[in-house]
Amino acid sequence: MTDAPLILWFRRDLRLGDQPMLAAAAALGRPLLPLFILDPETEAQGAAPKWRLGLAVAAFAEALEARGLRLVLRRGPALEVLRGLVAETGAAGVWWSRLYDPPSVARDTAVKTALKGAGLEARSFAGHLLHEPWEVETGQGGFYRVFTPFWKAVRDRPVPPPAPAPDRLRGLDSWPMSDRLADWRLGAAMHRGAEIVARYQAVGEAAARAKLAAFLAGPVARYGELRDVPAVAGTSRLSENLTYGEIGIREVWHAALRRREEGAAGGAESFLRELAWRNFSYHLMHHTPQITRSNWKPEWDAFPWRGDSAEAERWRRGMTGEPFVDAGLREMYVTGTMHNRVRMVVASYLTKHLLTHWRLGLDWFADCLTDWDPAANAMGWQWVAGSGPDAAPYFRVFNPAGQAEKFDAGGAYRRRFLAELSPDPGAEALAYFDAVPRSWALRPDQPYPAPVVDLAEGRARALAAYGARNA
Numbered sequence: 001m002t003d004a005p006l007i008l009w010f011r012r013d014l015r016l017g018d019q020p021m022l023a024a025a026a027a028l029g030r031p032l033l034p035l036f037i038l039d040p041e042t043e044a045q046g047a048a049p050k051w052r053l054g055l056a057v058a059a060f061a062e063a064l065e066a067r068g069l070r071l072v073l074r075r076g077p078a079l080e081v082l083r084g085l086v087a088e089t090g091a092a093g094v095w096w097s098r099l100y101d102p103p104s105v106a107r108d109t110a111v112k113t114a115l116k117g118a119g120l121e122a123r124s125f126a127g128h129l130l131h132e133p134w135e136v137e138t139g140q141g142g143f144y145r146v147f148t149p150f151w152k153a154v155r156d157r158p159v160p161p162p163a164p165a166p167d168r169l170r171g172l173d174s175w176p177m178s179d180r181l182a183d184w185r186l187g188a189a190m191h192r193g194a195e196i197v198a199r200y201q202a203v204g205e206a207a208a209r210a211k212l213a214a215f216l217a218g219p220v221a222r223y224g225e226l227r228d229v230p231a232v233a234g235t236s237r238l239s240e241n242l243t244y245g246e247i248g249i250r251e252v253w254h255a256a257l258r259r260r261e262e263g264a265a266g267g268a269e270s271f272l273r274e275l276a277w278r279n280f281s282y283h284l285m286h287h288t289p290q291i292t293r294s295n296w297k298p299e300w301d302a303f304p305w306r307g308d309s310a311e312a313e314r315w316r317r318g319m320t321g322e323p324f325v326d327a328g329l330r331e332m333y334v335t336g337t338m339h340n341r342v343r344m345v346v347a348s349y350l351t352k353h354l355l356t357h358w359r360l361g362l363d364w365f366a367d368c369l370t371d372w373d374p375a376a377n378a379m380g381w382q383w384v385a386g387s388g389p390d391a392a393p394y395f396r397v398f399n400p401a402g403q404a405e406k407f408d409a410g411g412a413y414r415r416r417f418l419a420e421l422s423p424d425p426g427a428e429a430l431a432y433f434d435a436v437p438r439s440w441a442l443r444p445d446q447p448y449p450a451p452v453v454d455l456a457e458g459r460a461r462a463l464a465a466y467g468a469r470n471a
């Protein structure tokens with residue numbers, strides 16, 4: 001048995017517990033070389049996710065250091081970096097946890113082929129999902145296009161129990177050179193926003209686990225009823241941690257299952273269902289990778305979507321004059337995330353009232369969300385736009401004012417993020433004006449803008465375009 005080092009190439013699995021790759025590697029007792037690569041695929045990420053990734057990497061490096069290991073940082077195309085490190089250290093193999101978005105799949109497939117061709121051990125592990133996307137099949141052996149039957153198929157499907165963090169991890173006697181994380185300047189594109197968004201981040205494995213425990217001890221019981229109320233902290237807020245793998249999905253699933261058994265029945269059941277939505281988005285991305293960039297239903301290619309415009313720019317800036325929509329877009333700028341109900345409303349407003357291509361919204365979210373996830377973002381946008389699988393019918397246009405009345409009846413959420421609506425705005429509403437680029441020249445004492453589009457007119461325009469497409 002070789003005692004040559006094993007390179008563990010970490011990506012979106014920045015944790016020690018519930019980490020199948022690490023558990024298997026630790027069991028071998030071989031020297032381990034943890035590695036993070038800033039490769040072109042990672043560099044291509046949007047401003048907020050890239051900045052948040054830097055925080056995740058720093059926290060994980062600290063966690064490894066506490067166990068006597070180092071996280072080696074290298075920059076460059078993954079295969080080049082890996083080949084270089086193999087040559088430097090005499091490593092016998094490279095292991096990683098699987099990713100499923102098209103650019104990562106293309107890169108990982110090429111890396112695996114090249115490493116194997118060079119006689120090295122190249123092995124990929126599950127760990128990012130409850131079930132691998134190809135494991136769940138319809139009765140006919142195909143993939144699911146609709147969520148409800150998918151949920152029926154996975155609700156009681158066994159999920160492997162989470163492995164605890166390994167007791168012993170063996171490092172190298174002499175560590176190869178590492179880049180300095182600060183030199184990567186992962187937050188360079190965040191401008192003034194980083195300082196503000198930082199207040200809302202709960203970074204690293206311990207913080208994620210504490211968040212899960214707090215959610216399961218309280219809010220989960222009323223999750224079914226409160227998850228749609230954006231003024232209330234009624235959801236887990238684990239998406240930022242799940243996306244970087246700061247907590248394992250199996251750990252979350254099993255903890256929620258226990259809670260369901262203990263009596264938080266309805267709430268825990270709804271929460272498990274949302275975790276399954278995450279898996280469904282990966283199921284779709286694996287079987288139909290075009291979902292990330294093209295209309296999932298090709299018949300939508302003929303729809304007269306608009307491209308970028310002054311109206312779309314006002315949407316990006318949270319200046320549409322539609323309070324519920326603007327509050328959501330500003331929440332994203334200030335906190336790095338947006339409540340799920342409001343994501344649906346702002347997406348509907350852009351694609352229907354403003355008739356703008358969903359890809360423009362998807363790209364803006366990918367630039368602004370600290371919980372950006374390639375599968376959930378693509379599924380969410382196409383679901384709302386009507387072009388996706390199991391999508392909301394196009395003629396069902398969310399009315400932002402009606403949605404606000406229903407889910408933000410007292411207006412607390414809108415006031416929280418819209419300074420112009422209050423004589424004495426709170427810190428979060430004001431923070432927006434400090435976070436946005438100076439070039440936008442926005443000030444809280446300016447009057448709140450008039451609506452970009454009359455809601456009834458926007459709706460009628462959207463339905464007419466839809467009708468013409470069907471004619």
Ligand SMILES: Cc1cc2nc3c(=O)[nH]c(=O)nc-3n(C[C@H](O)[C@H](O)[C@H](O)COP(=O)(O)OP(=O)(O)OC[C@H]3O[C@@H](n4cnc5c(N)ncnc54)[C@H](O)[C@@H]3O)c2cc1C
Pocket residue numbers: 227235236237238239240242243274275276277278279281338339340341343344347365369371372373374376377378380381384
């Ligand atoms: C247009 C649009 C874009 C979206 N983009 C993203 C994105 O980039 N990243 C992201 O993580 N989620 C995205 N979502 C899904 C959802 O809004 C977030 O997962 C949720 O708001 C995160 O808050 P939470 O962690 O408190 O969720 P909770 O309500 O506590 O749910 C627990 C977990 O389940 C998963 N989940 C919940 N709802 C969904 C859903 N609809 N689709 C897929 N997974 C879900 C998430 O991992 C979430 O953390 C998007 C939704 C829409 C409509």
